[in-house]
Amino acid sequence: MHFSTPRNIMFGRGSVKNIERYLGKKCVIVTGKHTWENVKDLIPIDAPVLFVTRHKWKEPSQKDAEVLAENIREHSPDTIIAVGGGSVIDTAKVAWIIYENPEISWNALYSYNIPELRKKARFIAIETTSGTGSGVSAAAIILDEEGKKRGVVSGELIPDLAIYDANFVEGMPRDVALYSGMDALSQAIEAYISTVDNIIGDTLALKAIELIYKNLPKALEKEDRAIENVHHGNMLAGMGFANSRLCLGHAAAHSLGGEYKIEHGKIVAILLPYIIRANEKHTPKVKEIAKLLGVKDLARAIWKMNDELGIPHAVDIKDEDIEMLGEEIANDRLMKYNPRKMSKEDVIKMLRLLREGVLDEI
Numbered sequence: 001m002h003f004s005t006p007r008n009i010m011f012g013r014g015s016v017k018n019i020e021r022y023l024g025k026k027c028v029i030v031t032g033k034h035t036w037e038n039v040k041d042l043i044p045i046d047a048p049v050l051f052v053t054r055h056k057w058k059e060p061s062q063k064d065a066e067v068l069a070e071n072i073r074e075h076s077p078d079t080i081i082a083v084g085g086g087s088v089i090d091t092a093k094v095a096w097i098i099y100e101n102p103e104i105s106w107n108a109l110y111s112y113n114i115p116e117l118r119k120k121a122r123f124i125a126i127e128t129t130s131g132t133g134s135g136v137s138a139a140a141i142i143l144d145e146e147g148k149k150r151g152v153v154s155g156e157l158i159p160d161l162a163i164y165d166a167n168f169v170e171g172m173p174r175d176v177a178l179y180s181g182m183d184a185l186s187q188a189i190e191a192y193i194s195t196v197d198n199i200i201g202d203t204l205a206l207k208a209i210e211l212i213y214k215n216l217p218k219a220l221e222k223e224d225r226a227i228e229n230v231h232h233g234n235m236l237a238g239m240g241f242a243n244s245r246l247c248l249g250h251a252a253a254h255s256l257g258g259e260y261k262i263e264h265g266k267i268v269a270i271l272l273p274y275i276i277r278a279n280e281k282h283t284p285k286v287k288e289i290a291k292l293l294g295v296k297d298l299a300r301a302i303w304k305m306n307d308e309l310g311i312p313h314a315v316d317i318k319d320e321d322i323e324m325l326g327e328e329i330a331n332d333r334l335m336k337y338n339p340r341k342m343s344k345e346d347v348i349k350m351l352r353l354l355r356e357g358v359l360d361e362i
């Protein structure tokens with residue numbers, strides 16, 4: 001077994017003030033326009049600011065990363081500081097590879113065979129949402145030319161420094177806080193139940209589940225301590241899933257979110273009770289989580305949480321899509337980490353219940 005994580009992580013409110021000791025001589029900041037408005041006063045450095053285009057429900061595209069790489073090159077920095085949610089950090093990671101290796105092809109980028117980085121720049125990530133874990137992970141998600149989600153994955157992509165300072169998430173609109181928090185919860189639960197028994201990753205995931213489940217409702221009410229607990233839960237969930245992997249929830253979210261243009265955090269939140277139900281008889285870990293949270297039926301507890309937070313229970317899946325979706329999800333590469341081996345028919349059964357909004361035996 002093996003556990004990878006950033007060399008340095010700073011966390012706690014105000015921790016960003018120590019960033020200076022990790023900086024080179026020439027920094028650039030990569031961020032989103034809206035995010036920057038909220039957080040610019042928190043960053044104690046003066047450096048050129050480059051913006052990543054934000055698309056409504058979509059991840060950034062290859063083109064976005066290429067444009068950003070070009071902008072980075074103009075400044076020839078030795079430190080790239082990505083400030084944002086997952087899409088900003090992911091685009092910055094991919095642009096960083098292109099900045100260091102201008103000749104690299106997209107095929108090579110998707111081949112899981114990324115050349116050594118840090119010949120030109122180190123990489124710092126400051127997460128401004130509580131849900132992506134991109135600050136501690138080895139992955140970046142990007143849309144290819146056909147608009148399909150692709151992963152660029154390599155240990156090289158783990159940032160040199162990740163900062164989880166809850167002051168950066170204060171400005172999140174409720175929806176972003178809600179859905180990024182539910183994404184982190186789903187990532188933690190999937191990481192814990194997945195077939196990869198990475199004891200370090202699983203330990204972090206379990207603590208993340210507890211922190212997020214117990215604090216998210218209060219964080220949405222803007223309670224300071226709860227906001228910080230969820231943000232730290234997000235950090236732990238990120239380290240958990242980066243090492244213990246994800247399973248059915250994210251496999252299904254990739255297909256359904258893409259097909260029906262539902263934002264990632266929302267679709268994983270809707271799916272979460274169903275994927276627990278589908279797996280609970282196939283791993284003792286669901287019961288372990290339920291015990292930790294003091295609930296009898298974990299799927300039902302998450303269902304109730306969704307109810308109280310205003311998250312829908314159903315997805316309007318079209319009849320003509322159900323076969324194709326069942327096949328795509330059953331064959332998703334994340335399904336090899338799912339505790340239950342699921343056939344296309346098993347997945348279709350789950351999708352039918354999801355369509356009706358009924359949490360039944362799957």
Ligand SMILES: [Fe+2]
Pocket residue numbers: 183184187250264268
């Ligand atoms: Fe996610």
